[in-house]
Structures are given as C-alpha cells and as structure tokens.
Amino acid sequence: MRKKQSDLPxxxxxxxxxxxxxxxxxxxxxEADHSAFQQWLASHPSHASAYDEMKSLWGDMRDVRIPLPVxxxxxxxxxxxxxxLGVICLLGLAALLxxxxxxxxxxxxxxxxxxGETRVVTLxxxxxxxxxxxxxxxxxxxxxERRIVLLRGEAFFDVTKNPQRPFIVDSDGLTAxxxxxxxxxxxxxxxxxxxxxxxxxxxEVATQAGAALLGAGDVVTRDIDGKLLRSKQxxxxxxxxxxxxxxxxxxxxxxxxxxLEQYRxxxxxxxxxRAARLxxxxxxxxxxxxxxxxxxxxxxxxxxxxxxxxxxxVRSQ
Numbered sequence: 001m002r003k004k005q006s007d008l009p010x011x012x013x014x015x016x017x018x019x020x021x022x023x024x025x026x027x028x029x030x031e032a033d034h035s036a037f038q039q040w041l042a043s044h045p046s047h048a049s050a051y052d053e054m055k056s057l058w059g060d061m062r063d064v065r066i067p068l069p070v071x072x073x074x075x076x077x078x079x080x081x082x083x084x085l086g087v088i089c090l091l092g093l094a095a096l097l098x099x100x101x102x103x104x105x106x107x108x109x110x111x112x113x114x115x116g117e118t119r120v121v122t123l124x125x126x127x128x129x130x131x132x133x134x135x136x137x138x139x140x141x142x143x144x145e146r147r148i149v150l151l152r153g154e155a156f157f158d159v160t161k162n163p164q165r166p167f168i169v170d171s172d173g174l175t176a177x178x179x180x181x182x183x184x185x186x187x188x189x190x191x192x193x194x195x196x197x198x199x200x201x202x203x204e205v206a207t208q209a210g211a212a213l214l215g216a217g218d219v220v221t222r223d224i225d226g227k228l229l230r231s232k233q234x235x236x237x238x239x240x241x242x243x244x245x246x247x248x249x250x251x252x253x254x255x256x257x258x259x260l261e262q263y264r265x266x267x268x269x270x271x272x273x274r275a276a277r278l279x280x281x282x283x284x285x286x287x288x289x290x291x292x293x294x295x296x297x298x299x300x301x302x303x304x305x306x307x308x309x310x311x312x313x314v315r316s317q
Contacts, residue, residue: 111131184238199217212230
C-alpha cells in the first residue's frame with residue numbers, strides 16, 4: 001500500500017478539529033467548553049492526533065490576516081466571528097499543504113493534470129486514459145500484465161482487450177481489474193473517497209476487506225473502514241467531466257461543493273447544515289467554477305463570500 005504523503009486528518013475530522021482549536025484558543029472559553037472538548041477527545045482515538053495537527057497549523061498561521069465578510073449577519077459577531085475565521089484560516093492553510101503534496105505525486109507520475117485541467121492520453125497498447133482534474137498516474141506495463149498506479153485524482157479507462165495481459169488499476173490498496181471495459185477509478189483525497197464506476201463491461205475490484213464483480217452502472221465506494229459499498233448510479237452523468245461538464249441531480253449542496261472544489265485552488269467551506277443539505281440539480285462548466293457558484297447563489301437561499309483567492313464561504317441567507 002502506498003504511504004500517505006501527509007498526516008493531516010480527512011476533511012470532516014479536520015473541520016471538527018479546527019473548530020475545537022479555535023474555541024480552545026479563545027480567551028473566553030468556558031468550563032462547559034473545556035468539558036465538551038474533553039468529551040470530544042475521548043470519543044474517538046483519532047480526535048487527539050487531529051487536534052494536535054490543527055493546533056500546530058494554528059501556531060503556523062497565528063499572524064495571518066484575512067478580511068471579514070462585508071455582510072457579517074450570517075457569521076454572527078464577537079466570539080462566533082473569531083471562531084469562524086479561525087476555522088477558515090486553518091482550513092485554508094491545510095488546503096495549501098494538500099496542494100504541496102500534489103507536487104510530489106506529479107514528480108513520480110508518467111502523466112498528470114493540474115487543478116482544473118482534464119486530458120486524454122493514449123497508451124502503447126491503444127488504451128485511452130482520460131485524466132480528471134489534479135490526477136497523476138504511473139504506467140507499469142510488463143509482458144504479463146498492464147498495471148496503472150493511480151497516485152491521485154480520478155481517471156477513466158477505455159481498455160484495449162488483451163486476455164494475455166490483464167489490465168489492472170492500483171490505487172492505495174484497491175485494485176480494479178478490467179474484463180474488457182470502460183470504467184473509472186478515483187483515489188481518496190480527503191474530501192472524496194476511493195471509488196470505482198463501470199460504464200461498460202465488467203470490473204473485478206479487490207481490497208484486503210473483500211472483492212466485488214461490477215457490471216455496467218455499478219459503483220463501489222470504499223468507506224473509512226475499508227469496506228466496499230455498492231450502488232447503482234448514472235455513470236455517464238458522474239463522468240461527464242470527460243466532456244467538460246459537471247452534472248448533478250438532486251444531490252446535497254455539500255457534495256456538489258466538494259466536487260466543485262476539486263476544479264479550483266483553495267477551499268469551499270459550508271458554515272451551516274441548512275445550507276449543506278439543500279438539493280442541487282444542474283449542469284455546470286467545470287472550467288468556470290466561479291460561474292457555478294454564482295448560479296448556486298442565485299438559485300438557492302445561500303450567500304457566497306470570497307474571503308481570499310484560496311477561500312470561499314457558503315452560508316444560509
């Protein structure tokens with residue numbers, strides 16, 4: 001299994017840890033705050049290490065200044081504003097570190113894309129690989145097999161059949177073996193989990209936790225425990241990025257923003273659950289995520305605030 005290039009916690013846990021760091025560093029933290037913090041620390045073994053990572057980042061960005069939003073109603077005032085901005089600063093710095101990790105993967109890659117870029121490459125056997133945003137792959141062809149190591153991001157494979165040389169995609173402990181097919185594999189990146197989607201043919205997916213044989217329309221997602229969760233989805237819509245489009249049908253705004261975030265530098269942070277749960281349907285141009293954010297702001301009861309080039313905040317109106 002390929003080792004992670006960073007000890008930073010995943011996005012959901014990072015958000016929680018950043019909030020606790022900001023609250024505990026506040027001069028007016030109450031006894032109830034400290035008690036709740038201790039309960040949070042004790043509730044899961046990963047919480048202490050996540051808190052330590054974010055506290056270290058807090059120290060690194062203590063002197064960083066960012067502007068307040070023009071409209072502060074959605075953020076509150078006083079302590080609430082300080083905590084919110086502290087969280088935003090931490091997550092912005094974490095985003096910068098994650099992007100630095102991408103440089104390492106690209107140096108190891110045979111083919112890669114930058115953030116917001118997609119491209120198609122043709123391999124020596126005629127197989128075509130479409131690379132999504134911020135993706136990187138290594139080619140390891142031998143006389144016995146054709147193996148692709150997905151270092152980061154997502155790639156869609158239109159595989160040339162050759163029974164004597166199996167085609168296998170390897171992604172951090174997950175393998176996806178093509179049985180003459182069109183399919184995509186996505187690496188886990190902190191915001192989005194590992195996933196395999198089959199558009200045509202069959203794919204044999206395997207991890208240490210088990211294996212699954214997928215057919216057209218099947219999708220498996222690897223959860224935090226390593227288990228494979230199977231579902232039926234519209235794979236053509238899910239992989240419309242190959243045509244320069246992002247297609248959503250009744251998906252929560254939280255998930256939509258996670259996808260949009262992959263095509264731009266920095267972070268998009270949702271400040272409240274009411275906004276995060278709003279349903280979104282539409283087709284967006286992946287080359288213009290700012291336009292997508294403007295459309296979402298116009299169509300939904302949310303406000304979008306750009307705090308800097310690296311940070312966008314979305315909250316309920």
